[in-house]
Amino acid sequence: MMKENIRLRSATFIKFDLHTLKMMNENWVADGIVYPKTTWLGSELLSKLAKWSTEKKQSEFKSTLSLISVAKYSRVYQELKEKYKEMVKVWPEVTDPEKFVYEDVAIATYLLILWEEERAEKGLSKKQSFVDLGCGNGLLVHILSNEGYPGRGIDVRRRKIWDMYGPQTHLEECAIRPDDSYLFSNVDWLIGNHSDELTPWIPVIAARSSYSCCFFVLPCCFFDFHGKYNRRQSQKTQYREYLDFVTQVGLECGFTVEEDCLRIPSTKRVCLIGKSRTYPPMQEDRINKQRTQYINNRQSCTEVTSDKTVRSNQCDNHHVVNCVIDQAAVLERAANETKTDGGRVWLSGFQPREKVEQVRNCAALPRDFVDVVVLTVASLLLNATQEKPWGHTLDVRLNTWNKGESLSLREVAEHLDKETLKRLKNEYGGLQTLLRNNHQVFEVLNGRVHIRDWREEKPSKRTKSEVKRRFSAEAFKTRLCWFFIHHPDGCSLTSESCPYAHGTEELRQSQIMKKKKHPQ
Template structure:
């Protein structure tokens, strides 16, 4: 049984209050409406929820209040607990759920009471350093709620306790207190539900892209809902016109245009989906190379969007700076790249590439003179950190100086982290998507590599090869074992290809056979059950030329030339 400290318990309670949706998937978000401080008679409040026991209404952050108590700042004024009024937003229903959280500092307990029949009340308590969970509802589906408390809620709560590592609640490792911090989550949730009802089925009917349609539909609808809610807030003035740079399938542009906003989408390659959109959307999607400072946008554009814009991501804040003084931007980075178009090299090896790249993007935005806001979106993706560059922290009279500074910074970054393409200062995405299926490698290199793999498999089963013995098929090797036995130069020739070694083996399916658990063997030639009478043999038989015993099939039966 886990032994917990009081600090860990209150820290986990703070996380629960802000993130109740993490333990109940029916809930979209938690909104704290107000907090009441109880200076006396908290046990009476627990029994009858009497307003007479509430001594003070405060708007302090719950996390800060519990931190102050852990640091003995509230114990001297006689504070016995808090009453926190919550609004739980439902994912699928318009009506929200009201709830009350009673924090009892004396008993080290937390009671959750829900003003609906859908959710049952319960209590969590720290009893002699041990977590106790108790169902308070006398009716309802007790068995179902008990299972949820025991197998869903309790493990999650204990995980939150352990993640605090005995720190005070103000030193959580998370960079955010939840998601959607820049917008009203209630307005966002309502709009997102509406967009799904309005567009999801329509888009599903016309989607022909290779990407999983359900994933990109719901992700782009969520991003559209976020942007619209942001533009309707007090933080950002709605744009005269937007430009989605690297717009891909154009779905985000489609939704924003249909919702009444004016804007354009740009990408280096036209997608299949573009031709299926209505004409009023198609004419605002442009196939265009976006490179360095060599392009311009319509005069009314004052908001840039970078949605999983890959090589363009570090450029979005820079272009927002160099194109207009009054240009703002939204950026949701995914794959990390340098200004040169090369793969991003971490500046801080203690972080993941993604986390370090997010820090880098924020630094670039600040260098560009933006007031930079950072948020976490609610989308079906692990790359959810977004940046908004809203307004400038310098006057318009300083703009020319800022342009010189940022261009010098970009030039130094390109010099420090160049692209491997010789003589190319900036190499972003090519107009034509490169073929990466091991078919573009030099034939001599490819043939030598196939032979090496073939003899590795043949030698995996030691046999005496004679003309009269049974045809030897060799043994089995895993992909890892094959890679370990090949030269680094061999692997380097195919490492940039999608799938690498596995793709090569699949392409040579007449020679090799892929088995479960990433095992590989030689495929023994067999007589085809149904072969067209007019089969034309075009290629030499690999086994006839390279196997010590030749091909096991006769000239007539083999589909290759002997």
């Protein structure tokens, strides 16, 4: 039984039920120090945990597979997974084959069940046609086509894997723009699977293609009609807010928009579906004017060009709240939807992604610049232990190799000069990407930077393939050990166990380079 004072030890685990917490609302002792009940633990923790334990917080997302039969989905998914598992072995792209293959299998499964149930609901016998806008690797198009659904995929860049699918999979290299030349009047469904800048346009394109055209979008990156999406509701997560925006686009286009959550290995797994209209066909002209006004209002709300326009966070979705819109500019834009060689342009200023993707992942930075940043950050982490004598003393007693302290990315950035930060800002991911690229030296976990201790590297199910790549025979001893050269205590591993070379005499030529020089 617990007495008036409760002694807590670090090695003791206590089951914190409400009765225990009530008893803890008295004086308690830890490491010889008596803490009165007026401390945070006694005065606030009890009430907070009691509130959290009884609070029923509703999820901001739908339950998984809420719009289709789960039993059908499970059966079809297993069938397709078995059918297309060989794609994992022959995947030619640099992306993770297991993630991308099984994710597209799962999306295809969902669409097959959705379309099967739609045919039963509408009394249709013919399988639905589709176009996948921004189809990427084209695997989703390949699976749907193989399952008997007529369709094609369009993307701005051709992928190496396209050549593996065969002539029955129709893929086109083309940049889609929001104008009359990219309408699909004879297509039943438009698909946007991580379609980036096309995502908000897909409901618009579907609505203007034909009254019977439906859409399925799986939003990932956040884009508005004309560029990056700017947050407007700080009370919501950015992801939830963006889903609400795309839903609003669908509603303004006259769709009944439904939301579902897929079973895919991704943090962005909420899809939005528009398969029915909220208006009869004879009102098409009125609804189309509504769509145009909505698109123009959004562009006006995000421009800051004069005292007649305001910042985007002063506009609430499609309704203008305390926001002065330059109506003349809106009318001018509507009038500028003029005929071009391809047809009427819906919005000036839209930029599709580049056909040749720019590499901005810090890989193109000069090696000497990267080396300076790595040395600077490593010195910060190693010297941080000297500012904490108790931690340093314990480390010396238990282990003579200095592992350094961890620092947040913000703390690290504060120690770098402005010119370095500016240079890193021009790269996607910036400082964090550079540190992750130098995985031999650093480990970045939950926004904190650590010196990597290779003695603690143990393959797990999640990292087995990654560790295998790092320690592969082809790469063994082909690079110098950073710790052997720069760390004050040298490398924590022996020369025999370290995968990197302890000195130039241990360096081996990469097997990959040998194969390039002497092809068989």
